[in-house]
Amino acid sequence: MRARSSIAFFCMLASIPASADIVTVATDGSGDFTSIQAAIDAVPTDSTIQVAPGVYNEIIDLGKKSLVIEGTGKDATETVIDGSGFKSTVVRITGGQDESTVIRLLTVANGEAGSPLPGNPNILVGGGLFAVDSSPRIEFCRFIDNRSAFGGAIYLLRSESAVADSTFLDNFAFADGGAIFAFQGAARICRNLLAGNRAVNHGGAIKVVLGESYVHDCVMEGNTAYQGGGLYWFANEDTTPLEVHGCTIICNLANKIGGGIKTRFGFPAVTLEETIVCDNDPDEIDGPYVDLGMNALCVCPADFTGDGDVDGADLGLLVAFWGPCRTADCPADLNQDGVVNGGDLGLLLGFWGPCD
Template sequence: YWATGAGGAGPDYGYGIITDGLDNVYVTGRFGVTATFGSFTLTSAGGQHAFVAKVGPAIYVDDDYTLATPGWQVDHFDVVQDAIDASANGDTIIVYPGTYAENINFNGKAILLTGSDPGNWDTVASIIIDGGALGPVVTFNTGETSASVIKGLTIQNGSATSGGGIYCNGSSPTIMGNIVRDNVASPGEGGGISCRNSSATVFGNVVGGNQSAGNGGGVYCDNASPNIDSNIIFSNTTSSNGGGICGGSISGAILNNIVSGNSANNDMGGIFCAGGTPT
């Protein structure tokens, strides 16, 4: 069960609620002054006005969906990027098990992109976004904030100059509960995750088997204030410094992580900080 406020100014009154076969929820009522639903605001021309609000529970992605699927290309997709493109700020996109061969970009949207069962690691391992060595698997480079969330997915087989798995630049998303594996950064940094000019939250992920020719085989941060907390970072390699984590000019926090079995050709197989004072 859930409840949500419509937002806006003045009193709003709900009179009826109904669902349809696509699990959309419709609420009827009246409002005065303004009523805000998501990113859309209704404005009264004076007095009370009626409204009918459609509250979609989520946008769904499954590689088994076809043209015959109800809601096809509306709120049911077989491509993750198509779902992102169709979403609005505040939306939730739920991805079901399968392998999605693509490279995705949040494009500045404040959305939750989540696996269908983010608390179950077996399910997380079965929901794969495979970058096909064609660039970062996931990109945040349009000023995303902590309201842009990626959760409960496997991010693999990316290859990029920096941030083979997840690339953040000038953005501060929330990256939590994912498996980030077998990605490559060359000639740059951050085989698994790269965060530049960022205050990203990197929480509760498994980051393993990534490689970089530059610094930070697993995670690299520069000119950043990240929160890197409660991750398992293992078996990552770098030709330079910081096999597990490398920071250059960083503040923020590096706490409660398991950093094990990483290697670096130069300094610090585990954690290397070239500048800054992270916790």
């Protein structure tokens, strides 16, 4: 994996590598090709495919080629790859590509199913884009109305992809990761807007599982899931903490817990720095986190009842949990030492009264 110090730097890169060939695609026949896939099939690796504004009703697979595929409109709204009717991932990148492969200034829309997950083909992932053992750069794109079981818009498996400066709207996961699901790897998720995405289970906007990923300068607003309306972080005992820096996580909804962020009790926490987590429902953060400073966290961890006050009802619940935690989800363990005891009682009394 790349060192952490290089992750933020990699998110800042925006240059296009030199290309062997440059070809054009246009729906009206004015380019070299009328479909993107035809161009992919024809060009050698390390080529650039420039796609004119228009709607391209197709799905594309880069095979083993390293390519730059870019829209030529003023922004991503003008050039659309529309997956309607194909029941598959719209953009597949599974040939071991690195960051020299770039998808930019494109809208990826209406991915209707996804791709079979390697090793478990009954599970479909990545309605809009699927990258496995590949690390492309996705930048200045839009992902709209894509759906799959895992990763409604994007599923990254063992990937060091950078997903940057892009917009994710109204994507849906039948299970986890309404917009983005990153499994293992070291994804760089930077400067994105994620709004109105939904997951039935975990991570309305983003779910990250294991690995060394990084979420930087993103806005997650109005996303919904059962747990982790904005972000769900799944760690085990050996996992590097997920870094969240400079993000705004607001107005997300969890039907159970973790309106803004959900993490696993008893495992490495998410680290928060220069981040806003507020106005999420029913709570802001459920699970361990590390406050690295300069945050605006509208949290009231001792308000177990969620009524806006730390009072006798919350004290009663703390006493009911007294002793060693019996489950991983142990909200009364305020200091997260695995035991509900006098240390937690002292913290609760410190929060006593109305939540600010």
